[in-house]
Amino acid sequence: MKELYVMRSALMVVYWDMETMMPPKALQLRSEQLAVLELTLHKMQVDQRFAALLDEVETSAGFASLSAGNKRAVVLARKDYDEASKLPDDLVTDLAKQQALTVGIWKKAKAAKDFDMFKPELAKMIQLKKRAADILMQVKGTKTPYDALIDTFEPGMTAQRIDQVFSGMRDGLMRIMRKAETSGKKIDDSILSRKVSFAAQRRISEAAMKFIGFDTTSANAAGRLDETEHPFTTGYYDDVRITTHYYEDRFVSSLFSVLHEGGHALYDQNLPREWMYQTMGAPCSYGIHESQSRFVENMVGRSPEFLAYFMPRLRRITGRSLRGVKLRDFVAAVNAIQPSKIRVEADEVTYGLHVIIRFEMERDIFAGKLSVDDLPQAWNEKYEKYLGLEIENDSEGVMQDTHWAGGSFGYFPSYALGNIYGGMFLRKMNADMPDWKQDIRRGDFSNVKQWLVSNVHSKGNLYDPGDLVRVVTGQDLTIVPFLTYLDEKCDRLISP
Amino acid sequence: MKELYVMRSALMVVYWDMETMMPPKALQLRSEQLAVLELTLHKMQVDQRFAALLDEVETSAGFASLSAGNKRAVVLARKDYDEASKLPDDLVTDLAKQQALTVGIWKKAKAAKDFDMFKPELAKMIQLKKRAADILMQVKGTKTPYDALIDTFEPGMTAQRIDQVFSGMRDGLMRIMRKAETSGKKIDDSILSRKVSFAAQRRISEAAMKFIGFDTTSANAAGRLDETEHPFTTGYYDDVRITTHYYEDRFVSSLFSVLHEGGHALYDQNLPREWMYQTMGAPCSYGIHESQSRFVENMVGRSPEFLAYFMPRLRRITGRSLRGVKLRDFVAAVNAIQPSKIRVEADEVTYGLHVIIRFEMERDIFAGKLSVDDLPQAWNEKYEKYLGLEIENDSEGVMQDTHWAGGSFGYFPSYALGNIYGGMFLRKMNADMPDWKQDIRRGDFSNVKQWLVSNVHSKGNLYDPGDLVRVVTGQDLTIVPFLTYLDEKCDRLISP
Numbered sequence: 006m007k008e009l010y011v012m013r014s015a016l017m018v019v020y021w022d023m024e025t026m027m028p029p030k031a032l033q034l035r036s037e038q039l040a041v042l043e044l045t046l047h048k049m050q051v052d053q054r055f056a057a058l059l060d061e062v063e064t065s066a067g068f069a070s071l072s073a074g075n076k077r078a079v080v081l082a083r084k085d086y087d088e089a090s091k092l093p094d095d096l097v098t099d100l101a102k103q104q105a106l107t108v109g110i111w112k113k114a115k116a117a118k119d120f121d122m123f124k125p126e127l128a129k130m131i132q133l134k135k136r137a138a139d140i141l142m143q144v145k146g147t148k149t150p151y152d153a154l155i156d157t158f159e160p161g162m163t164a165q166r167i168d169q170v171f172s173g174m175r176d177g178l179m180r181i182m183r184k185a186e187t188s189g190k191k192i193d194d195s196i197l198s199r200k201v202s203f204a205a206q207r208r209i210s211e212a213a214m215k216f217i218g219f220d221t222t223s224a225n226a227a228g229r230l231d232e233t234e235h236p237f238t239t240g241y242y243d244d245v246r247i248t249t250h251y252y253e254d255r256f257v258s259s260l261f262s263v264l265h266e267g268g269h270a271l272y273d274q275n276l277p278r279e280w281m282y283q284t285m286g287a288p289c290s291y292g293i294h295e296s297q298s299r300f301v302e303n304m305v306g307r308s309p310e311f312l313a314y315f316m317p318r319l320r321r322i323t324g325r326s327l328r329g330v331k332l333r334d335f336v337a338a339v340n341a342i343q344p345s346k347i348r349v350e351a352d353e354v355t356y357g358l359h360v361i362i363r364f365e366m367e368r369d370i371f372a373g374k375l376s377v378d379d380l381p382q383a384w385n386e387k388y389e390k391y392l393g394l395e396i397e398n399d400s401e402g403v404m405q406d407t408h409w410a411g412g413s414f415g416y417f418p419s420y421a422l423g424n425i426y427g428g429m430f431l432r433k434m435n436a437d438m439p440d441w442k443q444d445i446r447r448g449d450f451s452n453v454k455q456w457l458v459s460n461v462h463s464k465g466n467l468y469d470p471g472d473l474v475r476v477v478t479g480q481d482l483t484i485v486p487f488l489t490y491l492d493e494k495c496d497r498l499i500s501p
Numbered sequence: 502m503k504e505l506y507v508m509r510s511a512l513m514v515v516y517w518d519m520e521t522m523m524p525p526k527a528l529q530l531r532s533e534q535l536a537v538l539e540l541t542l543h544k545m546q547v548d549q550r551f552a553a554l555l556d557e558v559e560t561s562a563g564f565a566s567l568s569a570g571n572k573r574a575v576v577l578a579r580k581d582y583d584e585a586s587k588l589p590d591d592l593v594t595d596l597a598k599q600q601a602l603t604v605g606i607w608k609k610a611k612a613a614k615d616f617d618m619f620k621p622e623l624a625k626m627i628q629l630k631k632r633a634a635d636i637l638m639q640v641k642g643t644k645t646p647y648d649a650l651i652d653t654f655e656p657g658m659t660a661q662r663i664d665q666v667f668s669g670m671r672d673g674l675m676r677i678m679r680k681a682e683t684s685g686k687k688i689d690d691s692i693l694s695r696k697v698s699f700a701a702q703r704r705i706s707e708a709a710m711k712f713i714g715f716d717t718t719s720a721n722a723a724g725r726l727d728e729t730e731h732p733f734t735t736g737y738y739d740d741v742r743i744t745t746h747y748y749e750d751r752f753v754s755s756l757f758s759v760l761h762e763g764g765h766a767l768y769d770q771n772l773p774r775e776w777m778y779q780t781m782g783a784p785c786s787y788g789i790h791e792s793q794s795r796f797v798e799n800m801v802g803r804s805p806e807f808l809a810y811f812m813p814r815l816r817r818i819t820g821r822s823l824r825g826v827k828l829r830d831f832v833a834a835v836n837a838i839q840p841s842k843i844r845v846e847a848d849e850v851t852y853g854l855h856v857i858i859r860f861e862m863e864r865d866i867f868a869g870k871l872s873v874d875d876l877p878q879a880w881n882e883k884y885e886k887y888l889g890l891e892i893e894n895d896s897e898g899v900m901q902d903t904h905w906a907g908g909s910f911g912y913f914p915s916y917a918l919g920n921i922y923g924g925m926f927l928r929k930m931n932a933d934m935p936d937w938k939q940d941i942r943r944g945d946f947s948n949v950k951q952w953l954v955s956n957v958h959s960k961g962n963l964y965d966p967g968d969l970v971r972v973v974t975g976q977d978l979t980i981v982p983f984l985t986y987l988d989e990k991c992d993r994l995i996s997p
Binding site for chain 2: 007008011012014015018019022026027028029030031033034035037038039040041042045221223224225226227228229241242243244245246
């Protein structure tokens with residue numbers, strides 16, 4: 006297990022390098038490097054000696070008396086092994102190679118606004134993922150191939166359950182979106198497009214990282230910040246790296262992406278040390294991961310309390326750019342509810358609708374109901390239907406995200422589940438620490454961080470996500486707290 | 502072979518990341534990552550199926566009629582296999598781990614000028630290398646363990662042969678050093694300590710890379726430039742990365758280190774494509790590699806012709822810093838012969854003396870005649886004897902280089918051999934292209950590059966270094982051309 010996780014953590018560095026540092030001509034070589042590394046990892050995972058040891062511990066007399074943690078560690082190892090051992094070597098290699106190639110083409114196609122350029126490689130990727138999903142469905146015993154992919158990101162979750170949850174959420178989100186629209190309250194978000202230099206934005210990023218305690222500069226730093234087209238977080242315990250992007254005329258984009266990725270990073274840095282190098286020491290699920298990133302980005306970062314603390318710093322860094330902007334107007338602008346085309350730039354209410362669109366399309370792709378050729382049209386129709394928007398080109402449409410190029414089908418639902426989990430955590434945090442927003446107003450993030458570390462991060466992978474939220478909040482999965490949070494926020498925004 | 506070389510090239514990325522990008526707290530994790538990767542590589546190398554295939558090809562009826570290249574490829578594969586298969590797994594793992602740790606401690610100890618901090622880890626590294634050298638001596642059939650280490654970097658070379666060659670070189674270098682000293686000609690090198698901002702030095706680096714055609718910026722770039730304490734080059738064909746350092750009061754240091762590492766990089770980028778992923782497609786030796794880097798740095802970069810071309814560019818970039826400096830004085834300053842403490846900053850004449858000191862100490866360490874405790878004293882005595890210098894602390898003394906921390910014992914002789922090979926190549930290039938310096942004066946490096954690619958780079962590993970210089974120049978290893986080159990340079994410098 007240790008060799009496996011050490012190797013995986015090394016692979017993360019190689020993927021990170023591909024996105025941030027690699028010279029462009031190296032793409033072909035890199036795809037071969039990743040294929041060899043993934044195959045090596047796969048061979049380590051399915052080693053017969055590993056299987057023999059697993060058998061031995063599962064059938065041993067002492068198994069019943071193992072601690073809950075040790076027992077769970079064995080169960081997770083078994084699940085990993087069973088799934089990996091059914092995937093043939095050539096599929097593992099092909100997927101790794103195809104991922105590097107498809108992401109490479111996606112970047113070019115997106116820059117050229119040319120879906121046709123992207124299509125052939127995306128089609129190959131989908132074929133490979135369908136092959137993998139068919140195999141995983143057998144091992145995991147899920148109802149559909151797509152459920153098998155979802156289970157990879159959100160153990161125990163199914164498309165059917167997501168559909169139920171999302172159906173309630175869609176109604177709630179559209180209701181709040183309409184409430185904001187029909188309130189007649191106009192929010193001036195033009196202040197957000199005031200120009201802020203890249204140099205100033207980098208200083209804003211530093212201030213944001215300092216606030217959450219993500220250290221990238223000291224002699225004991227365990228993190229980095231770099232720049233990529235699409236922000237992401239990667240890493241393991243003492244080596245966790247985030248990225249952001251800087252737009253001169255949208256400086257809050259980098260501020261919130263740093264808080265978002267920083268939320269991910271704190272999770273990765275505060276996983277349980279005693280389970281490092283085992284699946285028990287990995288994060289619980291992608292949805293729980295998203296709950297942490299979006300909690301820091303939105304529930305903290307867009308709160309009036311954080312912004313009251315941070316705004317004087319923003320003024321100092323940006324100089325003229327924020328002259329004459331009142332705190333109240335700034336808070337309103339960064340919380341404005343407004344349908345938009347790009348998921349990562351969406352407000353908290355409409356964000357879920359972006360995710361639902363992707364979920365529905367993925368479900369249809371893997372049910373054989375939606376072909377690669379038809380993706381742009383399906384995308385554009387759904388944006389019209391749910392968000393009332395007309396998509397003008399595929400770079401702002403179906404090619405905006407990297408996930409499908411990278412083969413991460415089944416990932417998107419986790420984003421919305423993360424919001425829902427986050428709402429449940431928020432209600433519990435409010436009960437546990439009624440004054441936490443006063444800490445934030447003073448610039449003190451430590452109690453919030455401690456709550457997240459102790460309730461979520463340090464638990465590692467002791468529970469499936471559904472069980473974790475139950476243990477932490479005492480409740481089954483419910484969208485109510487998240488919708489209540491949004492309703493209250495909307496009401497504050499539209500109040501005269 | 503392909504899997505092996507793809508994996509090796511991935512490992513290069515991980516090592517590069519450790520030196521350039523890795524957060525400091527990740528050191529322990531990184532040492533484990535490298536250990537797992539090195540062990541995996543080792544297991545791939547000693548795979549029984551690989552041995553069986555080797556046996557099969559060596560004993561096949563068609564072996565005799567293979568092309569020279571194919572035959573050499575088999576011989577090299579056999580050598581790799583025999584050596585690797587004798588190294589036990591635990592030694593491979595321990596060496597990789599110890600390398601990461603010792604380099605980490607070396608950085609701290611050097612910053613703190615504290616050899617005692619470095620000593621325990623260095624002692625462990627030497628013990629491990631002695632174990633490896635004893636094993637390799639058996640496989641390679643060398644006379645001493647140290648010869649086995651030398652052979653790793655310079656196939657076919659021995660300490661005895663190096664001693665002969667270095668003995669003649671030492672006399673020659675000390676004679677030229679004295680000629681410069683006693684000439685009475687004073688060279689004003691204070692112009693080199695004029696302040697040049699880091700930003701300007703980065704633009705100088707870009708201009709230097711543009712001159713040699715090392716592309717780091719286009720959409721087809723196969724290279725990068727980054728900043729590290731100790732400049733280095735790493736990479737493979739389409740992904741070759743160099744580093745430099747910037748000192749505000751020594752701007753030529755970065756200019757020449759970029760040319761030096763650029764010379765390495767061109768070699769790595771222009772290895773034979775048809776042998777990519779085989780030992781046949783690897784560079785010939787570390788000495789031949791150094792001949793390429795020092796050729797570009799010194800024989801081109803410090804030539805009056807290059808400096809005549811480059812100086813107007815330097816003036817434009819540095820503004821006031823070079824005001825009033827004549828070309829003739831600048832050429833003299835960057836070629837001044839002057840004993841100094843730091844190898845990488847040494848002039849071309851005294852450089853060889855730095856290397857000879859390291860060679861003599863390594864030889865004594867591996868002969869059991871020199872203990873880790875005695876290294877600083879031995880170092881300081883030799884600097885007094887050969888260079889007439891008093892070393893004031895171990896950071897400018899025995900801890901100045903990273904090589905021993907990294908376990909690269911046997912590497913240093915390659916630096917001086919590189920100069921000697923370079924002198925031989927220079928004589929041949931003068932004969933083949935008498936006008937090459939006129940190209941350089943016009944800023945045209947293409948003919949020189951083409952000569953190096955076609956005579957050296959594109960040969961890959963078809964010959965051992967002794968054979969390669971014979972094939973290219975028609976002569977056995979000789980120090981005469983290099984000493985002649987230095988003598989002529991010295992005479993130009995001291996002429997009234």
